[in-house]
Amino acid sequence: MKAFTSFFKQLRQYPSAVVGLIIITLLLTVSVITPIMIPYSEAIRLWRGGEDLWKENPRNAWPVWYNWFTAKDLPATIVFHSVDGDGDVVVNQLSADTREALYTFEFDFPYDEFPPELILFANAAYSVKQPHIEMTWLTPDGREIRAGEFAPGPSSSFRFAQDSRLQRRLERETGIDGVPAEKGLFDDPNQEGLQPLNGTYQLKISTLLFEEDSNVDLTFVSYGLVHGMAGTDHRRRDLMIPLLWGTPIAMAFGLLAAVGTTITTMSIAAIGVWYGGWLDATIQRLTEVNAIIPLLPILIMVGTFYSRSIWLMLGLVVLLSIFGLSIKNYRAIFLQVRELPYIDAARSYGASNMRIVFRYLIPRILPLIIPQIVTLVPTFVFLEASLAVLGLGDPILPTWGKVIQDAYSQGALFNGFYYWILEPAMLLMMAGLGFAMVGFALDRIFNPRLREL
Amino acid sequence: MSQEALKLNIDTESIESSSRKARSQAVLRLVKYTSGRIVALFFTVVVGVYITVLIANMGGYVDDIRRGQIREGVALSASLDPTFRQLPEDERTKIIEERVAIQEARFGLDQPFVVRSLRYLTNALTLNLGFSEGLTSDSGSRLVSNIILERLPSTLVLFGTANLILFFLSLFLGLSLSRRYGSFFDKLVLGLAPTSAAPGWFYGLFLILIFSGLLQLLPFGGMVSAPPPENPIDYALSLMEHMILPVMATLLSAVFLTIYNWRTFFLIYASEDYVEMAKAKGLPDRMIEQRYVLRPTLPNIVTSFALLLITLWTGAIILETVFNWPGIGQLYFRAIGIYDTPVILANTVVYAYLLSLTVFLLDFIYALVDPRVRVGEGSKGR
Numbered sequence: 001m002k003a004f005t006s007f008f009k010q011l012r013q014y015p016s017a018v019v020g021l022i023i024i025t026l027l028l029t030v031s032v033i034t035p036i037m038i039p040y041s042e043a044i045r046l047w048r049g050g051e052d053l054w055k056e057n058p059r060n061a062w063p064v065w066y067n068w069f070t071a072k073d074l075p076a077t078i079v080f081h082s083v084d085g086d087g088d089v090v091v092n093q094l095s096a097d098t099r100e101a102l103y104t105f106e107f108d109f110p111y112d113e114f115p116p117e118l119i120l121f122a123n124a125a126y127s128v129k130q131p132h133i134e135m136t137w138l139t140p141d142g143r144e145i146r147a148g149e150f151a152p153g154p155s156s157s158f159r160f161a162q163d164s165r166l167q168r169r170l171e172r173e174t175g176i177d178g179v180p181a182e183k184g185l186f187d188d189p190n191q192e193g194l195q196p197l198n199g200t201y202q203l204k205i206s207t208l209l210f211e212e213d214s215n216v217d218l219t220f221v222s223y224g225l226v227h228g229m230a231g232t233d234h235r236r237r238d239l240m241i242p243l244l245w246g247t248p249i250a251m252a253f254g255l256l257a258a259v260g261t262t263i264t265t266m267s268i269a270a271i272g273v274w275y276g277g278w279l280d281a282t283i284q285r286l287t288e289v290n291a292i293i294p295l296l297p298i299l300i301m302v303g304t305f306y307s308r309s310i311w312l313m314l315g316l317v318v319l320l321s322i323f324g325l326s327i328k329n330y331r332a333i334f335l336q337v338r339e340l341p342y343i344d345a346a347r348s349y350g351a352s353n354m355r356i357v358f359r360y361l362i363p364r365i366l367p368l369i370i371p372q373i374v375t376l377v378p379t380f381v382f383l384e385a386s387l388a389v390l391g392l393g394d395p396i397l398p399t400w401g402k403v404i405q406d407a408y409s410q411g412a413l414f415n416g417f418y419y420w421i422l423e424p425a426m427l428l429m430m431a432g433l434g435f436a437m438v439g440f441a442l443d444r445i446f447n448p449r450l451r452e453l
Numbered sequence: 454m455s456q457e458a459l460k461l462n463i464d465t466e467s468i469e470s471s472s473r474k475a476r477s478q479a480v481l482r483l484v485k486y487t488s489g490r491i492v493a494l495f496f497t498v499v500v501g502v503y504i505t506v507l508i509a510n511m512g513g514y515v516d517d518i519r520r521g522q523i524r525e526g527v528a529l530s531a532s533l534d535p536t537f538r539q540l541p542e543d544e545r546t547k548i549i550e551e552r553v554a555i556q557e558a559r560f561g562l563d564q565p566f567v568v569r570s571l572r573y574l575t576n577a578l579t580l581n582l583g584f585s586e587g588l589t590s591d592s593g594s595r596l597v598s599n600i601i602l603e604r605l606p607s608t609l610v611l612f613g614t615a616n617l618i619l620f621f622l623s624l625f626l627g628l629s630l631s632r633r634y635g636s637f638f639d640k641l642v643l644g645l646a647p648t649s650a651a652p653g654w655f656y657g658l659f660l661i662l663i664f665s666g667l668l669q670l671l672p673f674g675g676m677v678s679a680p681p682p683e684n685p686i687d688y689a690l691s692l693m694e695h696m697i698l699p700v701m702a703t704l705l706s707a708v709f710l711t712i713y714n715w716r717t718f719f720l721i722y723a724s725e726d727y728v729e730m731a732k733a734k735g736l737p738d739r740m741i742e743q744r745y746v747l748r749p750t751l752p753n754i755v756t757s758f759a760l761l762l763i764t765l766w767t768g769a770i771i772l773e774t775v776f777n778w779p780g781i782g783q784l785y786f787r788a789i790g791i792y793d794t795p796v797i798l799a800n801t802v803v804y805a806y807l808l809s810l811t812v813f814l815l816d817f818i819y820a821l822v823d824p825r826v827r828v829g830e831g832s833k834g835r
Contacts, residue, residue, distance in 0.1 A: 016644065030674060157697055288493070291812065292501040294804040297768040298783070301508055304789050325760060378650035386652060386771050390786060404658070408775070413658070413666050421658055427649060438646030 010445050023434030031248035043245045047237065054236035054408040055157075058116060061227035063239075069294070075111035077224035077423075083217050097212055103205040104119045107218050108196050109140075113225055114183045118160040120205070121219040122152035129210035133158075133322030136206075137185055145169060146186065147203070152216055160185070172431070182222075189323035207232025231419045233403070234410050242398035243423055249310065249399050250431055257380035259312055260371045261321035266369060268322060268329035268383050270361045273338055274353060283327065290323035303392035310394035313387060317380065326372075332366070337364050367446045375439030378432035385428055483820055490816045498809045499578065505801050506573045516562060516569075523556045524549075568644045577802045580651040588788060597799045601781060605803070607676055608780030612695060612769055615703040620758060623708055627715030628742065634720060642712050649710030654771040657702035661775070664698060671698055674777030699776045706768070707761060715754065723751050759815040766807055 031151045033120065038046070046053065050367050054080055067074055080086040094100055124131050126150050126218040135147035135158075148163045150156070160166060160181035170184030171177060188197035193379065223366070230239035272283040280363055299348070302316060337343070338361070388401025407413075407420035527549055531537050537545065557563055561572060576582055582597040590600040630639050664671045672678065677691045722728070728745045773782030781800055788796035 014649070285497075288502045289497045289504075291763065292494075292497050292805050292809045293504060294767050294801065294808060295802050296761065296770060297801040298505065298508060298555060300770070300789055301505070301801060304792060305508075305794075322751075382650070382652050382655065386654070387770075389654065389771055390774070390789065392789070408658075413661050416666065418662055418666065418808075421662065425655065425658060428655065432650035433647050436650040440647055 005337075007445070011441060014441035017436040018326055020352060020434045020437030020439075020441070021447070023430050024438060025381070025436065027247055027251060027431055030244065031251045033034065034083065034244045038241070038244065043241060043398060044396055045247070046241050048396070049237075050353055051236060054238070055119075055121070055389070056221050056230075057232050057236040058223035058225070059232065059236050060234055060417050060420070061223075061232045062417075063231040063423075064226045064230055065229070066231075066419065067224055072112040073110065073112050074225040075109070075115045075222070077227050078107050078115075078222040078243050080105040080107075080218070080220040084217070089096050094208075098208065100209050101207045101209065101216070103207070103218060105203045105205070106200060108200050109186060109196065111196060114186050114194070114196055115222045115224060117221075117223040118182045118183065119221050120158040120160075121156075121221070121224070122150075122207075123217045124214070125154070126209075126214040129214070131210065131214055131216050131378065132208040132214070134206045134208075136204040138202035138204065139185075140197060140201060141189075143189075147185070156241040189369070219413070231297075233406055235422065239403060239420070242400070242403045243250075243427060245398045245405070246400035246427065249394075249397055250428075253310060253384045254377040254379075254381040254435070257317050257383075258376035259319075260314075260318040260450055261324065262369055262373050262376060264318065264322045265324050265326050266330050266362060266365070267357075269327045270334055270357050272327075273331055273334035274357050274361060280394060283323070286323045287325065287327045290320070291325055293320065295320050296383075297385060300390060300392060301348060303387065303390075308392050308395050310384065310397060313384070313394075317383065331366065333365055334361060336343055337361055340364075354372055371439050371442035371446055373384060375434055376433040377439075381431050382428065383436075385424075400428055467483045485642070486820050487817055488778060490820075494809050494813050494816075498805055499574070501805050501809075502569070502577050502802055503574050505798070505805065506570055506577055520557065520562060523562075524553050528555060545617065568642045573731075577798060580668045580799055580802065582799045585710075585788075585793050585796045587791045587793050588796055597795045600784065600796060600804055601799055604779060604784050608769065608773070608782060610692075611699055611773075611778060611780060612703070614696060616765060617708055618700065619704055619711065619761075622704070623711035623715060624754065626712045628719060628747070630712065630716040631723060632742075632747075633718035634716075635657055639716070642643060642709055642716070645709040645714040645834065651708055651770070653699075653702040653706040653707060653765070654775045656705040657693070657699065657772055657775045659703075660698045661791045674775070674781050680696075695778075699772060699778060702772060702776075703765065703768075707765065711761065714757065718750060718753065719746055722746050752819055755819045755822065756813050759812060762811050762815075763808055766804065766811065773797060 011021070011093070047079065056077070058077055061077075062074065062170075064076065082089070082103055087103050090102045091102075092100045092102070111300070120133075120135070122133060125416075130151045130153070132149065132151050134149040135149040137145040139145070146160060146169065147160065148166050150158050152158075163181065166181050170179050170181060172186075173186050174184050174189065174194070176184075176187075183194050186196045186201075188195045203220060205218060205220075207218070209216065228238050228240055230243050230374065232238055268283060272280040298320060299313060299316060303313070306312070311389045343356065343360055345358050351360070361442070385401030388399055389405045391405060391409075393399055393405065401424070403424040404421055407417065407424075410417075410420075412418070412420040456682045477724055492519045493716055522770075531545070531549055531552070537548070540548070543763075548676045564572075580601065582600045584595045585597050585600060588600055589595050590603045591597070591601065594600065625640075630636075632644060633639060661673060672695055674695075676695050677688060678695075723746050725745075728741060731741050731745050769780070770782035770785050772778070773780045774786040777783065782804055784796065788800065
């Protein structure tokens with residue numbers, strides 16, 4: 001315990017190590033909390049879910065906080081669910097079977113840009129006679145625009161931009177040829193060109209129901225250019241899911257791979273040094289062969305031909321690093337340790353070879369190993385991301401690397417969706433820097449020769 | 454008096470002849486050492502490639518693909534033959550089976566796996582991997598070796614440049630920082646060293662974002678502008694313009710850690726007793742640096758650079774993909790995308806060759822700079 005506190009006292013002298021430790025703690029906390037908040041199966045369902053699951057999210061929306069940095073106020077997503085009692089509803093019984101439900105969705109639009117999409121989802125329940133929907137759009141300056149009419153099926157959607165009659169009407173209204181509905185509906189007619197008119201808009205939806213049991217659930221979405229704390233991707237998914245879930249995956253992969261490779265390499269070096277002879281020679285030659293086998297290409301081949309499971313990759317990384325070049329470094333250290341008197345003492349009391357290797361040789365250099373493990377973690381975190389960027393990421397799990405790959409393959413840099421790459425990249429960078437900074441400080445603490453340099 | 458002069462003369466002569474002898478011996482040892490390394494490296498390449506072949510063929514996966522292709526090809530060519538279509542059903546299957554068997558024998562698929570794997574090994578080592586399954590070279594060839602050889606120069610240009618700059622820059626800066634130890638720049642490099650945890654492609658993304666996306670100063674990727682300039686000077690300028698970002702990305706991913714490592718290394722060596730001795734003798738700083746610090750650390754510098762190169766080589770695959778650089782790394786990425794087995798295999802072999810070539814070159818330089826090899830003493834104790 002005393003050694004522990006004095007160790008922390010030493011570590012505190014390195015400000016970068018303190019920052020690194022805070023980052024690591026933060027990442028580990030996220031890794032623990034995320035699987036509790038969003039269980040594994042739920043995360044997979046959300047990540048693998050198609051458009052249906054995410055239909056109320058905009059495509060490629062910036063995170064909400066992007067608005068703090070822009071001069072223009074970008075629209076957020078506005079959603080009305082008739083099932084949840086959003087908006088006003090008035091029901092008129094027109095005849096024995098026929099009734100009219102008049103929904104009024106009223107919302108404020110204080111933004112400086114147009115929304116990218118407007119959709120009305122309508123799920124109608126009926127046996128023979130299909131209900132009918134008519135929509136009217138009321139602008140803040142009191143204009144009334146007939147927005148469209150359609151007969152909803154059990155699961156139908158009305159995309160305002162795809163209604164040609166609405167478009168013709170809006171062309172007349174705005175005087176601009178080919179104006180898209182989501183712009184025309186919000187346009188200020190008193191201003192030159194397309195400028196959104198701020199104020200309170202109303203969408204009146206009259207649903208005519210021709211059967212007693214007939215019913216229509218309405219969902220109106222005015223999609224935003226910003227959405228959620230992390231933004232959305234090209235499949236409307238909330239990026240928060242992969243960003244959060246990527247943390248435990250990256251941590252698990254990085255830590256397991258770093259510990260696994262270091263421990264195995266060190267053990268092999270110790271065994272080679274202790275037994276010597278042909279065993280040592282074989283290990284040496286294998287190390288040389290291993291240096292020539294390119295690790296990433298082999299991982300790529302296995303990923304292409306067999307499986308892309310992250311755990312298989314992890315196993316393979318450890319397996320291929322067993323005879324890594326660091327064996328040479330460990331060997332040099334063990335060669336010195338072997339000659340120390342306490343080893344002779346152990347031998348004289350009759351300790352077995354294995355006992356000497358695992359109870360005397362290896363514990364001796366453990367302090368040297370810890371910085372090594374910590375500095376290796378980022379390498380493997382980035383290796384996972386590299387594989388994902390090559391399209392060889394785990395097919396099921398949401399990871400940081402996969403977000404980068406999605407973004408890159410969708411031309412996020414070219415199209416200006418910078419948040420899409422920057423968010424996972426920042427997390428990767430944080431993980432990398434956190435571990436590297438702590439590793440550096442540990443290296444100085446454990447290797448006194450470096451301390452004053 | 455004259456006798457003594459004669460004696461002296463003989464002495465200098467014998468010294469000269471013995472030094473000549475020593476030199477020829479040193480050259481001999483060097484040749485012996487290098488040829489030994491070549492043989493050893495060749496065997497390691499053979500073993501490495503054989504392991505690669507084994508992985509690529511594990512479970513006969515590649516063979517299954519090949520068999521499927523043969524069957525498909527035979528069935529297709531048979532169905533185009535009008536006389537064949539008139540034959541009865543069982544007759545047709547019999548003919549197809551026969552033709553498939555002939556083709557399989559032609560590709561050696563009827564032989565046991567060990568024999569086949571050895572044949573794959575020799576083919577792989579000579580890059581004689583036949584035709585690609587989908588990719589073509591820019592000149593339209595589908596020969597795997599053509600596709601790869603066509604792209605090798607662009608990879609070598611990019612990584613040769615980047616690594617040479619990295620080597621000399623970090624050596625120079627490392628040395629100068631070890632002189633100015635404790636200064637602001639020294640502390641800056643110390644603070645920036647952890648940034649080397651991220652690979653080059655990662656910095657590439659940021660660089661593209663800043664210089665191509667936001668500032669629109671440099672191209673997003675590629676090797677030369679399209680269409681390629683006719684004039685060789687314009688061509689070279691365009692190539693250089695496209696090379697700025699990938700080279701910068703490579704440098705960013707390694708330079709600070711390398712400078713830091715070498716600075717620390719020089720500092721440790723600068724506190725050795727013999728350096729103190731040289732200082733006490735009053736030798737100029739420059740001489741101390743060159744003779745007493747740089748000279749004995751040179752072998753270590755070469756080895757550590759070899760290790761750095763190896764990681765950079767494999768990182769090249771993604772860096773080229775990110776920068777759309779038409780080298781073998783990007784080829785690899787494309788081959789993965791369409792499961793082009795021969796190209797993937799050949800690429801892995803080329804990487805094995807590149808790695809071993811790197812190791813060999815650095816081994817050779819090591820032999821030149823390490824006095825133990827020339828003097829022939831303790832060369833095993835590396």
